[in-house]
Amino acid sequence: MKETESTRKKRPFFTVSNLAAALLCFAAFLAVGLGGYYIVVGEFVSAELAAIYAVLALVGGIAVLLRLRRFTVLYYLGCALGWAAGWFVSGLKGAFAPTAGNICTFFLIGVFTLFGVIFEGKGMKKRMARRKEERARIEAAAETARQESELEQAKQARQAAGEVLAQTVDAVDAPEETAAPTEAGPIPAAAAEGEKSQQG
Numbered sequence: 001m002k003e004t005e006s007t008r009k010k011r012p013f014f015t016v017s018n019l020a021a022a023l024l025c026f027a028a029f030l031a032v033g034l035g036g037y038y039i040v041v042g043e044f045v046s047a048e049l050a051a052i053y054a055v056l057a058l059v060g061g062i063a064v065l066l067r068l069r070r071f072t073v074l075y076y077l078g079c080a081l082g083w084a085a086g087w088f089v090s091g092l093k094g095a096f097a098p099t100a101g102n103i104c105t106f107f108l109i110g111v112f113t114l115f116g117v118i119f120e121g122k123g124m125k126k127r128m129a130r131r132k133e134e135r136a137r138i139e140a141a142a143e144t145a146r147q148e149s150e151l152e153q154a155k156q157a158r159q160a161a162g163e164v165l166a167q168t169v170d171a172v173d174a175p176e177e178t179a180a181p182t183e184a185g186p187i188p189a190a191a192a193e194g195e196k197s198q199q200g
Contacts, residue, residue: 078112
């Protein structure tokens with residue numbers, strides 16, 4: 001069962017559903033980011049901030065498109081926590097609070113992105129090792145099947161050779177059995193003629 005599953009055709013890497021999910025995540029990230037900023041601050045984002053949101057949304061969309069599940073989860077978690085931490089720190093008193101809020105936001109996003117890259121790399125290594133093991137197991141099974149087939153063919157060849165040998169032995173023994181009565185046949189006739197001559 002496992003071998004048949006592993007030998008099935010793999011799904012194409014880029015599919016329509018993947019692309020639709022990536023576009024949906026991209027649009028949702030932008031909507032939540034821009035809408036949340038407008039609700040919290042009370043004004044629309046600047047062009048620079050909109051570009052930053054677009055880049056962050058694009059990274060998440062590409063991760064969804066490439067099916068990097070671990071990276072995607074950690075990345076979006078980092079964005080959410082970074083936005084919440086930045087909003088909280090920016091609301092504190094002090095002239096440096098907005099800058100500190102931005103630093104917290106991008107720091108958390110960077111940390112979770114790094115964790116996502118690390119965990120995704122480990123997952124890819126495990127998947128590659130698993131595929132290698134499956135390939136080796138399939139090759140070993142194929143080699144075993146080939147050896148069994150060769151043994152079966154050799155066994156059948158030996159059986160066929162034994163049958164031919166038996167038929168040959170029977171064919172050699174048959175003339176000897178048929179020749180024995182012909183050789184013994186003239187002896188009684190000669191004995192009968194000898195008896196007639198003695199009686200005469």
